[in-house]
Amino acid sequence: MTLTDWNPILGRLTLQSLDPLKAVFDPTVNNFIASGAADAVVVGALLGVVLMTKYRLWKPLWNNWLTTVDHKRIGVMYIVLALVMLVRGVVEAVLMRAQQADGLHGGFLSADHFAQLFSTHGTIMIFFMAMPFLTGLINIVVPLQIGARDVSFPMLNSVSLGLTVAGAALVMISLVLGDFSTGGWTGYPPYTEAAFQPGVGPDYWIWSLGIAGLGSTLTGLNFIVTIYKERAPGMKFMHMPMFTWTALCTAILLVFAMPPLTVCAVMLALDRYAGFHFFTNALGGNMMNFANMLWLFGHPEVYILILPAFGVFSEIVSTFSGKRIYGYASLVLATMCIAVLSFTVWLHHFFTMGQDADVNAAFGIATMLIGIPTGVKIFDWLATIYRGRLQFTVPMVYMLSFMMLFVIGGLTGIILANPTVDFQVHNTLFLVAHFHNMLIPGLLFGMLAGYNYWFPKVFGFRLNEKWGHVSAYSWTIGFVLAFFPLYAVGLMGMTRRTVSYTNPAFQPWFQIALAGGFFVLFALFSMGMQLYVSIRDRDLLEAGADDPWNARTLEWATPSPVPAYNFAIVPTVDSRDAYAMAKASGAAYMSPARFNNIHLPGKTSLGVVTAVGGTALGFGLVWHMWWLAILSLVLVVAAFLARTFTEDEGVTIPSGIARRDFDAWMKRIRPEGWSDDTAPEMPGLETAQPMEHAE
Amino acid sequence: MKTENASSREAYLHDLRGYQTGLLLAVLLTVVPFGLVAWGGLSYVTAMSVVAVLAIVQIVVHVRYFLHVDLSPERRDDLHLILFSALLLAIMVAGSIWILVNLQTRMMMPM
Amino acid sequence: MTTEVLKPSRGYALIAENDVHHHDHGEKALSGFWLFMMSDLIIFGLFFATYLTTLNKMAIAGGPTPHDLFELKGAAMETAFLLASSFTFGLSSLAMKYDLGTSKVVGWLVVTLLLGAGFLFFEVSEFSRMFAEGAVPQRSGFLSAFFGLVPLHGAHVTAGCLWLIVMLVQIRVFGLTDAVKSRLMRLALFWHFLDVIWIGIFSAVYLAGVAQ
Structure with missing residues (x-):
């Protein structure tokens, strides 16, 4: 990068940076794919704008969604973002599978393009698919499960979403303008230093992660305080549903595990922008410290991702077995153990870096230890299923396929935890197969199960079961076909992140894996069909959507869709599985004597300001447009300052409306012939908890 | 008064x-x-x-x-938070130093 | 083993008079701020760890050593200013807590601000002396780590000073309302927290560097 390439207004942006034109300058298959992707982003964005304008949706979008502080709507926006990014991530994955299936002596992608694909695939799937998905579910469910009207800091919640969106926007922009990093999602220097990648790629990586990471930290903070301070009266910690427990542990991990990522990203930025020597080859830089800090974040991150999924599975297995969860206390304890232990194992990601055997042994043992609480969970879920009255709904199919596949993935993890074995297979596709085996059945199936499970609560109608099943089975088959072959080629010595190979023995395995990729594409298509069919048939699917699964926790003690204020009357809780108990005792169908006015926080445009300003800031920094970076930073800070000088009046919902909604809901859910006067005082406790004695 | x-x-x-x-x-x-x-x-x-x-x-x-922040019950949550943070800080800082010093002595003996 | 007795449970009750259990916003904001500070603590911790692993020949890379660069006098001055400012902020907090009048609160805040500015002045002049000696962050891994850690603290103090100025304006505009008081309490936490971080810096950076 010489100074002459730099323009005070456009920074280092030039005509060559426009990816849609790549195929024009140099028409190869590789460039047609790159330009096609860029065009898809541009056309998609334009189509969105046109449709929004045509159906006059801008105003409702602004009023009901972008400026809302309602945790449920914020959660929905997170999940929409996650699903959009999921599509991109899966398409990239299938492209990589296609390249490697054809990769004997070549393939159709350039090495550089392939490297960008695996870098964006990893970055997107972790930071812009998995994280928003679980954050979205936590947002929707946790305040409802603890009987709260909202999170502790609703405005901050909107700001966190804005930061996440800004990060995702930067990754999307990188498809159109300039190239993304080719350094993998971990962005190891010195390869990502300016000496080796002087372009914008690693800068996109740094700022998209940095900005989104700040949002995640704030989300974590918000939910810790929410779970500590907003629980319904009477709800003790040991009354909290398992999903709330896992959300709490994830939130704690977010607060303490995001800083290392921030630190190593900032240090890398200082290296690249200001010529520091944190991780360079020359003048005393130490790139091994980057690996150290990245995994100080990276390993807890694994549990940030997986714990909420464990929570979802705990709720689902209990609901669809028609029983209390087995071993609640042990599940809580296991979750906390995992959260703490997750900070003690990070070195197993770089066993081969050169430290001595003692260090490796210590972290190897710690890694094996963390398998114990995870094993406890598996047994608890099995015991919950045991003699339960199982319903094979879509979430339950995900749950069962998770249980089988996750145990296999866990076993390969125990193999990898042994440093001597790790030396043989590190950096091979065996490892790639292992962590996909943890994250797809563990995380993604959990999220998709949660999506199917809580969808009726949020939108007031169920999702179509048939397409749901098709999708769940396709995901399972697709996963098995796509990743089990990678264990084999990994053991045969195929390194990860390799664009082509010369050993013909690899090729059949890669062709099977590509077939798996197609199944996954079909699973994604089925999800789209499921959504389409469900919206089309929503009138039919509305029946019983208030509590379609006969569920046990407080989020179901609300009408579907949940009103903005969540609970007309904040419940006073005296047990675990409060809603199941209340249904059994009749308390769930009682009307309160009196309704009060409900006060809710008002709208805010700070989330939008953050999203736009954050994107502009990142964009300015990536392209060295210093004026844009400074301007957007100043404007965002000014907007926040201005906000502290104004008072939020909030909105008040009159008690009459709360009563009207409540009565309408009661009319739907009350058993036939119910009347408040004849309500029994304490009937049917036995049916509420059939396995209580066995516990 | x-x-x-x-x-x-x-x-x-x-x-x-x-x-x-x-x-x-x-x-x-x-x-x-x-x-x-x-x-x-x-x-x-x-x-x-x-x-x-x-x-x-x-x-x-x-x-x-x-x-x-002292040992009084009103400040217990803050104290727990500080102690928990101190634990994680100790793990991260001590662990990083242990690993990096070990690597330095093994791999980067002074030229 | 004792047999567990089933406690009858209604699950939940709906009683409209249940708005008793509400934490006020100030208390929640304070808890959230504690969490933010602990997250920040980890950031500092990793900069410390990085710095400590650069105290060797390889990372110094033939450049100036800590012993060449650091002097006790500047560090002592900075320490004195910061500690004094922590104390004066405490006096302001006390004046606020016991309603000793807005002028007292503001007065001690202004003194705190001046002390904070004094700290920054000494820090910046120390950096410019180091720059003049050729000790720039681009010189070595050790200096990169130093200029990662110490100015990070300085940037926090700068942010604290700016925040203090905003609060002085807010006191002027709104008076000592509950919202302003709650923000001042958070700023006080932040300010004391920065002094705690500084203990680590003067011990691990300056004293360790000079003693070497």
């Missing part, structure tokens, strides 16, 4: 004494290590051990007298 004022005055003086005690201890715990290093009579390892211990004591003093 008068007694209320008096008790409020007393509480104020009590709190003020807290800050004064904190300041006094902090000054002491700062002057001693600076003096030790300026004097230079101790070996490096001894001096650094003393400095480290005094620094930790001073941190406790600040937390107790300036941040007002």
